Amino acid sequence: MRWSEEHLYERILAKDASFDGQVVVGVLTTGIYCLPSCPARKPLQRNVRFFSDEAAAQAAGLRPCKRCRPDAFYRGEDAGLTRLEAALSRVTADPAAFSDVDALAEAAGVGVTKLKELFRIHLHAQPAAFLQRIRIQAGCARLVEGRSDLADLAFDSGYESASGFHGAFRKQTGLSPGAYRAMLGSDRFVLSQPSGLRVDDVLRFHGRDAASVSERVEGRRLWKAFLMGGAPATLRLAFGESDVEVSLAGASGPAAMARAHRIALRLLGWQDDPAAFETAHPEWSVPRPGLRVLLTADPFEALVWAILGQQVNLAFAYALRRDLIRRAGLPAAKGLVAHPDAAAVAALEPADLRALRLSARKAEYLLHAATEAAAGRLDLEAFPTATAAAKRLLALRGCGPWTAQYVLMRGLGFRDCVPVGDAGLTLALQRWFHLDARPGPEETLRLMAAFAPHRSLATFHLWSSLKGVPA
Structure with missing residues (x-):
C-alpha cells in the first residue's frame, strides 16, 4: 500500500470518507471489515488490519459491517x-x-x-x-x-x-x-383544527367525485369507508367552527382507534404545515392561504388511484375507481363501500378487471401491484426514505415516474415530489409562466425547481389554480 499503517489508522480515527474505496479496514477482534469512515467505535490499532479491497478482506474470513455497509458501497450504491x-x-x-x-x-x-x-x-x-x-x-x-x-x-x-x-x-x-x-377506549375524539385549515377545500377535495361509493360529503361532514383488519369500517369527520369531531363505526379497540386517528390526520393533511412554503412564495398564499397536501387513507389506495388514472381523463378514472370498489370492496355504514385492500384486489382475475373496462395492460399492472403488496413485498410505509420507496415503485410493472411521484406525494406524504408528465400540472405551469406550449419533462423539473423543497404543495397549488380542486 502507498500509505503507512500509522497514517491509515489516523484516517480511520478521523472517519475520513475520502479514503472509502481506497482501503478496507479489517477488525480482527470482531471479524468484520469496514469503510474508513465507519461511524462505529474505533478498535485499537493492534486489532486492525488493512486490505486493498473488499475481496481481500473477505478472503481473510471477514464479513461486512452492518453500520457502514462496505458491501453496498462496493456494489456502487x-x-x-x-x-x-x-x-x-x-x-x-x-x-x-x-x-x-x-x-x-x-x-x-x-x-x-x-x-x-x-x-x-x-x-x-x-x-x-x-x-x-x-x-x-x-x-x-x-x-x-x-x-x-x-x-x-x-x-x-x-x-x-x-x-x-x-x-x-x-x-x-x-x-x-x-x-x-x-x-x-372510545369510538370518537375531537381535534382542534390546524390554524388556517381550508375546511371547504378539504370537503371539496374528498368529495370531488360526487358519485363516489367510498366517500361522501354532506354539508360540513365527511364519511370515509375503508377496511380495518379485513372488515369494513367508516370514519366520520364533522367540522365545527374550530374543531373536528371524528367518530368510527364498524371497528373498536385501541388498535382500531389508533388507525382511525392516523387516517383522520392524513385526510386533513395534518403534517403538511404550509407556513414555510407561503413565507418563501407569498404570491401563492393570496388566492389559497392555508392550502395543504391531503393524503389518501393509506398508501395502497393512492397506488390504486394512480394506476387507474394513467393516461385517462378524470371522469373515466373516477368511474373505474367506483367500479373497482364495488367489485372488490365490502359494504360499510352510511351505504358506502369500503375501499378494497391489496389482498382483495389481488384475488381478482384479469377477466374481472377487463369486465370493469380496464385495459389489459392496466389490469396487469394493478394485479401485479396488489399481489406484491398482499405478499408483503411492497410495504411502502416500511421504506425509510422517498428514494427507497421510489426505487421500489419504479420496479413495478407499468409504474413510471408519474405514478411513483404521485404515490410518494399523496400516499406517503413526502413533500418535495413532482409528478412529471401530469397533464394538469403542465397546463398550470404553462399558464403560470405564460409559456407558448406545455412544458416537457425536463422543463417541468426546471420550472418546479424554484419551489423546492416544497414541490408537493406547489403541485397542489398549481392543480388548484385550474379548477379549484386538485386531482
Whole structure:
C-alpha cells in the first residue's frame, strides 16, 4: 500500500470518507471489515488490519459491517443513502437513544450539515422534525400497548421533560397524551383544527367525485369507508367552527382507534404545515392561504388511484375507481363501500378487471401491484426514505415516474415530489409562466425547481389554480 499503517489508522480515527474505496479496514477482534469512515467505535490499532479491497478482506474470513455497509458501497450504491437508512433504522428501533441531531449525525457517520442535505434529498424533511415524529410515534405505540404512566412515557420516548413531550405530542397528534389514551377506549375524539385549515377545500377535495361509493360529503361532514383488519369500517369527520369531531363505526379497540386517528390526520393533511412554503412564495398564499397536501387513507389506495388514472381523463378514472370498489370492496355504514385492500384486489382475475373496462395492460399492472403488496413485498410505509420507496415503485410493472411521484406525494406524504408528465400540472405551469406550449419533462423539473423543497404543495397549488380542486 502507498500509505503507512500509522497514517491509515489516523484516517480511520478521523472517519475520513475520502479514503472509502481506497482501503478496507479489517477488525480482527470482531471479524468484520469496514469503510474508513465507519461511524462505529474505533478498535485499537493492534486489532486492525488493512486490505486493498473488499475481496481481500473477505478472503481473510471477514464479513461486512452492518453500520457502514462496505458491501453496498462496493456494489456502487449511494454510500450516503446507505448510511442514512442504517441510522434511521436505529432511531426507529430506539428513539430515546438519540438525544439530538448531533447524535443522529454521529450514527450516520456524517456532519450535521451533510446530514441535513441527506434528509432534504431523501426524506424531504429536517432531521429534528424526523426525530420528533419518531419519538411521538413511539409514544403513541406505547399508549396503544397499555402504558399508562405519562411521565415515564415522556422519558421512554426520548424527552427530558414531561412538558416538552406534551407540547410535541399535541402538535403532532392534535391531542394531549391523556386525550389520546382516552380516545383508545372510545369510538370518537375531537381535534382542534390546524390554524388556517381550508375546511371547504378539504370537503371539496374528498368529495370531488360526487358519485363516489367510498366517500361522501354532506354539508360540513365527511364519511370515509375503508377496511380495518379485513372488515369494513367508516370514519366520520364533522367540522365545527374550530374543531373536528371524528367518530368510527364498524371497528373498536385501541388498535382500531389508533388507525382511525392516523387516517383522520392524513385526510386533513395534518403534517403538511404550509407556513414555510407561503413565507418563501407569498404570491401563492393570496388566492389559497392555508392550502395543504391531503393524503389518501393509506398508501395502497393512492397506488390504486394512480394506476387507474394513467393516461385517462378524470371522469373515466373516477368511474373505474367506483367500479373497482364495488367489485372488490365490502359494504360499510352510511351505504358506502369500503375501499378494497391489496389482498382483495389481488384475488381478482384479469377477466374481472377487463369486465370493469380496464385495459389489459392496466389490469396487469394493478394485479401485479396488489399481489406484491398482499405478499408483503411492497410495504411502502416500511421504506425509510422517498428514494427507497421510489426505487421500489419504479420496479413495478407499468409504474413510471408519474405514478411513483404521485404515490410518494399523496400516499406517503413526502413533500418535495413532482409528478412529471401530469397533464394538469403542465397546463398550470404553462399558464403560470405564460409559456407558448406545455412544458416537457425536463422543463417541468426546471420550472418546479424554484419551489423546492416544497414541490408537493406547489403541485397542489398549481392543480388548484385550474379548477379549484386538485386531482
